[in-house]
Amino acid sequence: MxxxxxxxxxxxxxxxxxxxxxxxxxxxxxxxxxxxxxxxxxxxxxxxxxxxxxxxxxxxxxxxxxxxxxxxxxxxxxxxxxxxxxxxxxxxxxxxxxxxxxxxxxxxxxxxxxxxxxxxxxxxxxxxxxxxxxxxxxxxxxxxxxxxxxxxxxxxxxxxxxxxxxxxxxxxxxxSYLAHHGCLRNEYFEWKVDSKQLGEREGCLFYEHGCLGPMSHANCNKILWNDISSKTRAGSPCLGCTEFDFPRRALYETQKNMSLPQTPFGISKRAYYSLAGVAKSFKIERLEKKLIDEND
Ligand code: SF4
CATH class of the missing domain: 3.40.50.700 (NADH:ubiquinone oxidoreductase-like, 20kDa subunit)
Incomplete structure (x- = not known):
């Protein structure tokens, strides 16, 4: 054409x-x-x-x-x-x-x-x-x-x-994709290692910083922005901006029920919390350290 x-x-x-x-x-x-x-x-x-x-x-x-x-x-x-x-x-x-x-x-x-x-x-x-x-x-x-x-x-x-x-x-x-797909922090998510603060390279932003990547439909971590980066790559949580209920209030806080975060799409609460509990009981030394240690 x-x-x-x-x-x-x-x-x-x-x-x-x-x-x-x-x-x-x-x-x-x-x-x-x-x-x-x-x-x-x-x-x-x-x-x-x-x-x-x-x-x-x-x-x-x-x-x-x-x-x-x-x-x-x-x-x-x-x-x-x-x-x-x-x-x-x-x-x-x-x-x-x-x-x-x-x-x-x-x-x-x-x-x-x-x-x-x-x-x-x-x-x-x-x-x-x-x-x-x-x-x-x-x-x-x-x-x-x-x-x-x-x-x-x-x-x-x-x-x-x-x-x-x-x-x-x-x-x-x-x-059909979730913003979680392709995020470089997936390994931290699997082993329940939190990010200590916004902007750092290490950790997952799901537990304390309100990341909605596992509940937000978009392929932005797959194709990136300007072919370069994404919110979670830069150390800022996904704010769920593609969903019908955007913007939620308290965007940088993880919504919790009895101190437990929301469960990702398509996973039963019981299965998720059981797996999360097991994963959190392991301490993976490599994931607890800085990716780049400036004192090395
Ligand atoms: S930072 Fe967000 S998108 Fe990345 S792994 Fe954690 S929950 Fe998923």
Whole structure:
């Protein structure tokens, strides 16, 4: 297929984080040659927008960044209620891509008013966001969205490939994995060796620092960010930003019940706590030491 993909990018309630993430895509210079950005609020003006809105142009992807609200006092663009703009353009798009957790589930903005502020199709876990029914929506959650998740989904759809989706309409290719997969701290997790403080190379961040890697669907420890690093590689916990309940409160604390942490997905409490108890009873000297001892 030779023609370029056409994209209109709209922003609801947002911090711009997904736009910045997209623009930081490592291979953007070559990828940019394959799409036409008909409109993006960060680099197009009102005139461009109004002429598009008033035309009958059809296009491939409506990318939505940010949460939505039916309350027009919360979002207006060019003196028009945002939902009017959204409905007009959505009817002309082949696919609607929700980039980031706010567009997918309501995200941080939903905390302010869970009754009114939602994602495009979901409000948190429940279906019933801005649109009750629409069958051409794909959610790519994350705070922000990883640029590769977005780009690879666009490329696959453009080439007519089938993109399999999970129960939250997220591409399975990305969201079948957990952030825990590929984390360099897995051995510490297995032997229950805690990280003593944020930023250090050693230890697992699950027990004291609130890491949600074993409960968060994303492949970011597999493909990394900017091909270089990830939160847990840098010594900061996974905050579960791809999940419908992001952001949880007390992000850097491990939620515990009777001093026991949550169990990872798909493992019974009894099995997990028994195994954890056995593992913790061993002291693996190698894992208790600094990886790089500056005094050696
Ligand atoms: S730091 Fe988080 S992602 Fe890494 S092994 Fe521990 S729990 Fe898993």
């Amino acid at each position: 030779s023609h370029k993909y056409s994209i209109i990018w709209l922003q609801g309630l947002t911090c711009n984080g997904n736009s910045h993430s997209f623009l930081n895509y490592t291979h953007m210079p070559s990828f940019a040659a394959s799409f036409d950005m008909l409109y993006h609020p960060l680099w197009c003006g009102a005139e461009d927008f109004m002429s598009l809105l008033n035309s009958d142009v059809t296009f491939d992807f409506l990318i939505l960044e940010g949460a939505l609200s039916h309350d027009e006092r919360l979002i207006q663009r060019f003196n028009l209620p945002f939902y009017e703009i959204l409905d007009t353009l959505a009817a002309r798009a082949k696919y609607i891509i929700c980039a980031g957790s706010c567009a997918s589930f309501g995200g941080v903005f939903r905390l302010r008013d869970p009754e009114k502020i939602t994602g495009a199709l979901f409000s948190g876990k429940e279906k019933g966001g801005y649109w009750l029914e629409k069958n051409n929506i794909i959610n790519i959650s994350g705070c922000p969205v990883h640029p590769r998740w977005l780009v690879e989904t666009l490329v696959a759809l453009h080439h007519g490939e089938k993109v399999l989706l999970d129960e939250f309409l997220r591409p399975k290719e990305v969201f």
